[in-house]
Structures are given as C-alpha cells and as structure tokens.
Amino acid sequence: MNASPTPQPRPSAGWTAGLALLSLVLSGLLWLNGLVDSLQRPSVGNALELRQLELTALAAPALPANLRPLLAGDQPLQGLQKELLQQVNDAPLPPAPEQQLQLALLQGQTGQQQAGRQRLQDLQQQVPPEQRPLLAALLAPPANRPPGPAEELWAGWHPSPLTRALACQALGGSVDACSDRPAQRAAVLRLLGTGVVPVLLLLLGIGLLLRELWLRWRGKAQARAPLQGPPLTLAEATLLIAGGFVVVGELLVPLLLAPLLQGGLGPLAAQPALQQGVLVLGLYLGLMAVPLALLWGQLRSHGPRPLGGWLQWHWRPLGGTLRRALVQVLMVLPLVALTGWLQERLVGDPGGSNPLLELVLTSANPLALLCFAVTALVLAPLFEETLFRGVLLPVLAQRWGGLWAVLISALVFSVAHLSIGELPPLFVLGLGLGWLRLQSGRLGASVLMHSLWNGLTFANLLLLAG
Structure with a gap:
C-alpha cells in the first residue's frame, strides 16, 4: 500500500506567515511607543x-x-x-x-x-x-x-x-x-466599602490560596480539564492579535472612527461626561469589530465547528462557573495586592494609569457611568478573554505546554494595556485568568472572573467618588 501523501500547506500559508511577521513587528513598535508614552500620563x-x-x-x-x-x-x-x-x-x-x-x-x-x-x-x-x-x-x-x-x-x-x-x-x-x-x-x-471590605476579601483570598496549596501538596487538587482551542496555526493567532487587534483595532480604527463619532456626538457637547462615555463605548465596539470578524473568517475556513464550539465557552452550569470565577478572583487578589505593594516600595509609582479610571472617578453623569460600566464589565472581559485565553493560550499550549501558554498569554495581556505602572499587577492577574482557563477548561469562567475583577475596581471608584 502506498504511503499517505504528505499534507501540503495551504497556498495562503506563506502569505499568512509574512503578514503575521510584519504585524508582529509593527505591533511591537506600537506597544513600545505606548508603554513609553504611558510614563507621561498622570497616575x-x-x-x-x-x-x-x-x-x-x-x-x-x-x-x-x-x-x-x-x-x-x-x-x-x-x-x-x-x-x-x-x-x-x-x-x-x-x-x-x-x-x-x-x-x-x-x-x-x-x-x-x-x-x-x-x-x-x-x-x-x-x-x-x-x-x-x-x-x-x-x-x-x-x-x-x-x-x-x-x-x-x-x-x-x-x-x-x-x-x-x-x-x-x-x-x-x-x-x-x-x-x-x-x-x-x-x-x-462608603469607608466600610473601601477600607474594611477589601481587607476581609484579602484575608478570605489568603485562606483560599493556602487551602489550594495544601490540597496540591497532598495531591488532592482537582484534576485539570481537557483543553480545547481553535485549530489555528501560531502565524494565524499572531496575525489575529498583532494585526487585527493592535495594528487595525488600536491604531487604524481610532484614526478613522473617532472623527466620525465626535462629529455625531456634537449634540451632547453640553454634557461632556456623557459625550465621553458614548465615545469610549463606540471606540471599544469599533476596536472589537475587526479582530472578531477576522477570527470568524479564520474559523470558518476550518469547516463546521465541533461539539461545544471552538473556544470552549462552557457556561453551564452557570452556578459552578461563577463559583470557580469568584474563588479565583479571591485567590488572585492578595497576589496582585502584594505585587502592587512591592512595586511601590521598590520603584515608586511610575504613573500611566488607564484613563478610564480617572473618567469613572470624576464623572457624575449616570448615563456616562453606564457606558463606562458596559465597556469595563461586559465588552472588555468578553473581547479580551476571547483573544488571550480563548485563542492565544490554547494555540500556545499545543506547542509549548500549558505553563508556558499561561505565562506568555499573561505577558501579552499585560503589555496590551499599554501602562508601565499597571504592567506587573496586570501580569499577575493574567496569570490567574490563564490558570483558571487551563484548570477549568471553561473560557466562560475566565470571562466571569475578568468581569468580577473589573467590577470590584469599578465599585471602589464609585465609592470613592461619592
């Protein structure tokens, strides 16, 4: 019997690799410039x-x-x-x-x-x-x-x-x-909400973290769920994130969409906070559109989706998924707090906070706050987890194993926020999100964890703003 012919690469594979490499170089330059510029933003x-x-x-x-x-x-x-x-x-x-x-x-x-x-x-x-x-x-x-x-x-x-x-x-x-x-x-x-509740959550998180370490030391930790991801090559995943998300989404979309949105929001000039809120929401929707359309096209070329979907959402049972997300948030909280404390003691505050934090802190318009809440609590978790834990982490895990996949996806996630000051805490948060994705086999759990984390931050800002 004749040996099976060696599978030939798709004709577009070379173009995909070339575009991915070019996108990677451009996104690296853009991210480097964004990180340097973040030092000029106030904290x-x-x-x-x-x-x-x-x-x-x-x-x-x-x-x-x-x-x-x-x-x-x-x-x-x-x-x-x-x-x-x-x-x-x-x-x-x-x-x-x-x-x-x-x-x-x-x-x-x-x-x-x-x-x-x-x-x-x-x-x-x-x-x-x-x-x-x-x-x-x-x-x-x-x-x-x-x-x-x-x-x-x-x-x-x-x-x-x-x-x-x-x-x-x-x-x-x-x-x-x-x-x-x-x-x-x-x-x-409000003081109880900003001073006492966080301390109680930290103590609870430390307890859960110690319990998890004890179970792992005794060999009684829950077994890792099977990891499933989209059948994309590393070049395709790179093109999606570096090209679709960074070059097109973060660079070209704001250049084209911002003037149109600002012109359409002229009637809201008397309410600058609401105008800013709608602008942030519109720009984020525009940022999401191209990468998600590109991902849809990439997955469509691979034929019918498998049972359970390409990205392993697995929302149900919702109670169990939410419980996993909540426990992971509590366990990550003391680690992020420790990272921020060490950073402040060793290098001080380099500045460069996310501008959305200042907008939430200073805005008193309920509709503007609603726009910020939808962006931070719904759109950002869904979009970022789809890219970093839904696509990038499984693609990397197929090649270099789960540990390296969690580390690299967390690094890319933290750098993508373009803030030197927030990079170390975001890296630790990314590790927690990636570890939950790897252990649970549920992208939905990572989305809920991300949303809960942003919700805690948002609630703290609202309490301080009064």
Whole structure:
C-alpha cells in the first residue's frame, strides 16, 4: 500500500506567515511607543489616595468612639493635610482650586494661619471672578466675616461636604453647626466599602490560596480539564492579535472612527461626561469589530465547528462557573495586592494609569457611568478573554505546554494595556485568568472572573467618588 501523501500547506500559508511577521513587528513598535508614552500620563493613584483620606476625614466624626482609631486613625485631618501639601508641591500643574482651598483651610486649623492665608491670597488670583467672594470672606477680618458661607458665596464652586464644613468653621461656625450629618453617615458606609471590605476579601483570598496549596501538596487538587482551542496555526493567532487587534483595532480604527463619532456626538457637547462615555463605548465596539470578524473568517475556513464550539465557552452550569470565577478572583487578589505593594516600595509609582479610571472617578453623569460600566464589565472581559485565553493560550499550549501558554498569554495581556505602572499587577492577574482557563477548561469562567475583577475596581471608584 502506498504511503499517505504528505499534507501540503495551504497556498495562503506563506502569505499568512509574512503578514503575521510584519504585524508582529509593527505591533511591537506600537506597544513600545505606548508603554513609553504611558510614563507621561498622570497616575490615578494619587487621586485615589486623596479621595480615601478625604472620605476618612469626613466619616471620622460619625464613627463610634471605640472604632474611630482603627478605621480613621488618630488624626485624619492631619493625614489629609499632609497628602494635600505633598501633591500640591509635587504636581507639575497647579492642582484643582478645591484642593488648594482645602489645604488652606486645614492649615488655618492647625496653627499655620499665615501659610493658609497666603495660599488663599494666591488662589484668589488664579480663580475666575465668580469664585472670589468666598475667598474674600475667608480673608476678611473676623469681625467682618459672615456667620457662615451662604449659598451665594459658593457660586462657581462644587464643594465636597468636607470642604463646606471646613469653610463654615473658618467663618466662625461651630463644629456641630457646620457638620453635615447625613453626608457623614453616608461616608461611614462608603469607608466600610473601601477600607474594611477589601481587607476581609484579602484575608478570605489568603485562606483560599493556602487551602489550594495544601490540597496540591497532598495531591488532592482537582484534576485539570481537557483543553480545547481553535485549530489555528501560531502565524494565524499572531496575525489575529498583532494585526487585527493592535495594528487595525488600536491604531487604524481610532484614526478613522473617532472623527466620525465626535462629529455625531456634537449634540451632547453640553454634557461632556456623557459625550465621553458614548465615545469610549463606540471606540471599544469599533476596536472589537475587526479582530472578531477576522477570527470568524479564520474559523470558518476550518469547516463546521465541533461539539461545544471552538473556544470552549462552557457556561453551564452557570452556578459552578461563577463559583470557580469568584474563588479565583479571591485567590488572585492578595497576589496582585502584594505585587502592587512591592512595586511601590521598590520603584515608586511610575504613573500611566488607564484613563478610564480617572473618567469613572470624576464623572457624575449616570448615563456616562453606564457606558463606562458596559465597556469595563461586559465588552472588555468578553473581547479580551476571547483573544488571550480563548485563542492565544490554547494555540500556545499545543506547542509549548500549558505553563508556558499561561505565562506568555499573561505577558501579552499585560503589555496590551499599554501602562508601565499597571504592567506587573496586570501580569499577575493574567496569570490567574490563564490558570483558571487551563484548570477549568471553561473560557466562560475566565470571562466571569475578568468581569468580577473589573467590577470590584469599578465599585471602589464609585465609592470613592461619592
């Protein structure tokens, strides 16, 4: 019997390899440039720290006396003043007027009246005329000051409850009369959500992580599920991610789509936050379109899909899939926190946060927040997991094994976010997502884990924003 003929490569295989190599070079240059540029973007970490300290100072008077030192420290206002002074002195651009006003009021309360007065005088020269009556009242001699900051003095300002209380006290009001009790009680709940709940989740995660290590040491860990992926070559997977996602999705789509979207969103110019939210949502949908269309075309050429699909979604039973995702989120949480802590201690904060974090933190428009939530909690997990854990990880695992597949896919995932400052924590998160995909054999579990992780971040930003 004649030997079976050697399978011949498809005629397009050479072109695919060439395009994949060219796309890889271009995407490498684009990613390198994006990582370097991220060093010029401000870090949202400073804003988060400031919001946390302000929230603590606002909540402190409403905390039970026996819990106040534990939850708010001994001198929350002094901690806020120290952070404000550091950020004001280190900021390359003048901080927001309210931050400078807060610092001046705090300096006046802590025996630094001259420094606080000088800061108020400097601020008076910087702000527009409609904001100056409040500053004039604070600079007036005590006998000429109004008994409290009337509403007309706040024209042009959008002060937080803490800023209102500090200004009221500076104008001679008592602590009790100037306190906003409902705002303080709400701040206590928010403080529990941003300070206590994360600690409890960290402790639970450490416990689950130790339990998993113990089970593996005893040889009782759950067996790894069979891994199935699309029948793509490494060149096809490279072309999909480097060409479709990076070159077309991240470079060409924004250049072509952004002007069209901005022109169509002209009627929303009076609501800039909503305009930005719709723009972010539209651009992300455009980013997804080309890679997903390319993936559909690649899989279509391989004939009918197998039972269960090419990407091994396996959502059902949904309860079991969700439980796997939740447990993995909790186990990864302490590892990501440790990575971030070590990075801060060793190299500091290099900046370059995801701009979406700042948008969520500063936006007060519910529809804009809905657009950001859909992008972060639905679209990003579905799209990114499809590429990195649905396609890249199985393709790599077929060639180099599961461990290398998890490591490489996590590295590509972290670099793709184009942030030097967030790269180490995102790499650890990518390891957790890849490990869950490898162990469970369920892409749906990785999507849910990614969504839960983004949801925790989103909820923390909303609590800090108030």
